Amino acid sequence: MHVDDIRTDLNEDGPPNAPGQIARAVVLLRSGGVVAFPTETVYGLGADATNDDALRRIFSIKGRPADHPLIVHLAASVQIRDWARDIPSAAYALAERFWPGPLTLILRRRAWVSALVTGGQETIGLRVPAHPVALELLSAFGGGVAAPSANRFGRVSPTSAEHVRQELGDGPDMILEGGACSVGIESTIVSLIDGDPVILRPGGISPVALEQVTGRKVARPGIPQTVRVPGTMASHYAPAAPLRLVGAANLPDIAARLAAKGKRAAIMALSGYRSTTGQTVAMPPEPAAYGYDLYAVIRMLDSGQHDAILVETPPQTEAWLAVNDRLQRASGS
Ligand code: TXA
Ligand code: MG
Numbered sequence: 001m002h003v004d005d006i007r008t009d010l011n012e013d014g015p016p017n018a019p020g021q022i023a024r025a026v027v028l029l030r031s032g033g034v035v036a037f038p039t040e041t042v043y044g045l046g047a048d049a050t051n052d053d054a055l056r057r058i059f060s061i062k063g064r065p066a067d068h069p070l071i072v073h074l075a076a077s078v079q080i081r082d083w084a085r086d087i088p089s090a091a092y093a094l095a096e097r098f099w100p101g102p103l104t105l106i107l108r109r110r111a112w113v114s115a116l117v118t119g120g121q122e123t124i125g126l127r128v129p130a131h132p133v134a135l136e137l138l139s140a141f142g143g144g145v146a147a148p149s150a151n152r153f154g155r156v157s158p159t160s161a162e163h164v165r166q167e168l169g170d171g172p173d174m175i176l177e178g179g180a181c182s183v184g185i186e187s188t189i190v191s192l193i194d195g196d197p198v199i200l201r202p203g204g205i206s207p208v209a210l211e212q213v214t215g216r217k218v219a220r221p222g223i224p225q226t227v228r229v230p231g232t233m234a235s236h237y238a239p240a241a242p243l244r245l246v247g248a249a250n251l252p253d254i255a256a257r258l259a260a261k262g263k264r265a266a267i268m269a270l271s272g273y274r275s276t277t278g279q280t281v282a283m284p285p286e287p288a289a290y291g292y293d294l295y296a297v298i299r300m301l302d303s304g305q306h307d308a309i310l311v312e313t314p315p316q317t318e319a320w321l322a323v324n325d326r327l328q329r330a331s332g333s
Pocket of ligand 1: 039041071124127129147185
């Protein structure tokens, strides 16, 4: 099966938002409501970042521990001064180059920012997303919208409004429609707190691109961090069926062994390998296209009909950093 067929099956490009939906979403946000909305990375579960009662509802709808900080979404980069202080020049350079876009900057917070947003830390995560619906919502609202990914805690992030409905049912007061997310995995998170920039979570924006813009060495993930990033622990983004990373050479053997035990294994393949016993999805050979499909494919393969998901290990190169990061977390390793 090819991924394009899966996307068609899922019918992810839902109807456009009816006229007046953005205005309704703004009224809800202003009155402490929780609104799920599309971004170019994944769907977010948003609330007014200055309203503690609304923020508490995000944590309760997601089932997320209260010490996990939330990214504040803004309409324009000039607003970062409202939320952060001691902003280094590298932050402005990165904002100028990559916003709106899939980049979250970790900066020193202003004193008044709610501990529910910061997870009780001295820092704040800020991002201007590139999705037209998100930008329309943020401009009309005017303030910061705190939003984690719109999935239940520890589950795969939603990349369509339908996924949000599957994850959260009628938990949010409203779900804005925005089709399938064009990036498909969460933003690159960069800390600009001490010294050189540090990547806390890899994403669509590469370490090399960050180095070119800042003119500084950028630390890759995997190095012990002084900044705590709850939610980046192993075994985040986990499907219910066990997901295993397997080298191409071992795929036939492991698939055969599972089949002999009567286990139904689905395969996410990169090489020409096709399972003779279970479903095989031919994943795109290029990292951005792979990332675009990743969560939708995991979600489809994890809908109950498989006992395991075998993923052919992608190349271990920097271009595949974000995809490999998400696959490792999904496999709990
Ligand atoms: O692409 C994205 O970033 C999506 C969309 C909705 O914008 N959001 C997202 O949010 O992935 P969430 O909450 O699922 O993941 C945000 C990550 C968490 O691991 C959180 O711990 C980290 O960002 N984070 C947020 N603020 C932080 C801060 N002040 N310091 C360190 N880590 C922070
Ligand atoms: Mg998340």
